[in-house]
Amino acid sequence: MTRSATLTYGDKRIELPVIEGSEGELAVDVTQLRAQTGLITLDPGYGNTGACLSTITYIDGEKGILRYRGIPIEELAERSSFIETAWLLIFGKLPTQAQLDHFSARLTAHAPLHESFKHHFEGFPVNAPPMAMLSAMINTLCCFYPEVQDMTEEDFFEEATRLVSKVRTIAAYTYRRSLGLPFIYPDPKLRYVTNFLHMMFSMPFDQHIASREVVEALNLILLLHADHEQNCSTSTVRVVGSSRANLFSSCAAGVCALWGPLHGGANVAVLDMLEAIHKGGLSAEHTLEMAKDKKSGFKLMGFGHRVYKNFDPRAVILKKSADKVLGQLGVNDPLLDIARRLEELALKDSYFVERKLYPNVDFYSGILMRAMGIPTNMFTVIFAIGRMPGWIAHWKEQHDSEGGRIARPRQIYTGPTTSAYVPVSER
Numbered sequence: 001m002t003r004s005a006t007l008t009y010g011d012k013r014i015e016l017p018v019i020e021g022s023e024g025e026l027a028v029d030v031t032q033l034r035a036q037t038g039l040i041t042l043d044p045g046y047g048n049t050g051a052c053l054s055t056i057t058y059i060d061g062e063k064g065i066l067r068y069r070g071i072p073i074e075e076l077a078e079r080s081s082f083i084e085t086a087w088l089l090i091f092g093k094l095p096t097q098a099q100l101d102h103f104s105a106r107l108t109a110h111a112p113l114h115e116s117f118k119h120h121f122e123g124f125p126v127n128a129p130p131m132a133m134l135s136a137m138i139n140t141l142c143c144f145y146p147e148v149q150d151m152t153e154e155d156f157f158e159e160a161t162r163l164v165s166k167v168r169t170i171a172a173y174t175y176r177r178s179l180g181l182p183f184i185y186p187d188p189k190l191r192y193v194t195n196f197l198h199m200m201f202s203m204p205f206d207q208h209i210a211s212r213e214v215v216e217a218l219n220l221i222l223l224l225h226a227d228h229e230q231n232c233s234t235s236t237v238r239v240v241g242s243s244r245a246n247l248f249s250s251c252a253a254g255v256c257a258l259w260g261p262l263h264g265g266a267n268v269a270v271l272d273m274l275e276a277i278h279k280g281g282l283s284a285e286h287t288l289e290m291a292k293d294k295k296s297g298f299k300l301m302g303f304g305h306r307v308y309k310n311f312d313p314r315a316v317i318l319k320k321s322a323d324k325v326l327g328q329l330g331v332n333d334p335l336l337d338i339a340r341r342l343e344e345l346a347l348k349d350s351y352f353v354e355r356k357l358y359p360n361v362d363f364y365s366g367i368l369m370r371a372m373g374i375p376t377n378m379f380t381v382i383f384a385i386g387r388m389p390g391w392i393a394h395w396k397e398q399h400d401s402e403g404g405r406i407a408r409p410r411q412i413y414t415g416p417t418t419s420a421y422v423p424v425s426e427r
């Protein structure tokens with residue numbers, strides 16, 4: 001059935017086509033609106049705007065559904081690995097064993113950085129924010145692999161694999177730089193997550209091999225963060241990519257968007273908040289009151305979501321994992337007690353219940369990573385490693401989209417109308 005929506009404006013009446021997605025979501029297609037009526041739509045924050053058609057990830061925020069390429073996140077969390085899921089997102093289908101083996105081998109081959117990167121890292125002050133270094137270094141990859149500027153279909157596999165692999169090495173080196181520690185080369189015998197933890201925590205004279213619990217938990221965190229459709233950083237990657245900017249630069253821009261505390265930076269903000277509560281001797285009750293008081297300008301970090309208005313399925317999975325891993329690791333941490341108390345109070349407080357504000361993925365990933373011994377300033381960097389396959393998949397989808405136009409929103413201008421220039425001597 002062809003559907004349409006009718007818009008009446010003054011003496012004009014136009015029919016706008018209604019597009020239906022594969023899960024039944026409907027959208028009014030306004031691509032001809034301006035041409036036909038002179039009107040544009042205004043939707044700050046894009047809460048009602050579909051920016052593209054996409055086959056990658058499906059979310060139903062009311063029902064708490066998240067699927068990558070059709071597969072429920074719960075099933076992937078239970079049965080897949082980050083690397084297999086990365087393939088699924090980037091190439092559209094679960095890999096065969098041979099494809100997975102080849103992917104793993106290429107990830108291993110791409111893990112080392114060009115030696116010159118060491119000098120680049122040394123140029124940063126020791127206290128440089130890891131997210132700033134991560135973004136800069138991903139962009140720097142374009143200088144070493146200029147073929148990324150003009151990729152063929154065959155090149156895409158190699159460049160995408162290079163990025164998934166090297167982001168992990170760069171991430172680990174941002175941490176080493178922040179401590180002034182020697183860089184540790186990747187070990188080709190180690191798998192993706194174990195190798196990352198080796199580059200983070202080993203010393204040249206003492207190899208760090210992470211425990212199974214920690215590796216599994218980190219693998220799960222990466223998998224759960226691997227894509228989330230048109231979020232702020234992914235939209236950034238698509239917008240930058242729409243100008244035909246290359247894959248590495250577009251993803252470097254995604255890192256910058258992810259850094260903000262309302263997006264990926266929320267997992268750091270959660271820990272900062274818990275630490276402030278602990279150090280200030282504040283009660284969870286008082287903190288909750290502050291979050292409800294609009295004048296305080298304070299929000300309960302790790303709560304609420306633009307899309308999930310019921311529960312965040314990633315948070316449900318991570319909460320279970322956090323409970324298990326904290327038990328296994330025997331962690332006894334006052335910040336975790338504060339987190340549990342905040343969660344308990346907020347879940348029955350009418351302010352949070354009425355606004356459908358639930359703990360989101362960042363609430364539990366922050367707690368879990370702290371328990372795993374990962375320093376707070378690396379939380380968002382780890383989110384970026386996880387999100388890389390999603391960014392790559394979206395960059396490619398945008399790149400290959402038919403007629404792919406450059407992203408260029410309009411605006412409603414509210415500044416002064418025509419004004420005369422006044423020479424400086426007369427002002």
Ligand code: CMC
Pocket residue numbers: 228231261262263264266291292298299300301302303304305306307355357360361362
């Ligand atoms: N603490 C207290 N009040 C809140 C919170 C919070 N964390 N989040 C939303 N509200 C209130 C908000 O003030 C508004 O109240 P009212 O209706 O009285 O004006 C109401 O709830 C609806 O919120 P909203 O502003 O429409 O929500 P949004 O969709 O614009 O923002 C959000 C979503 C995630 C940015 C926001 O909930 C927030 O700032 N949360 C804290 C930061 C955080 O945890 N971010 C991580 C998001 S998950 C990771 C990711 O996918 O990027």
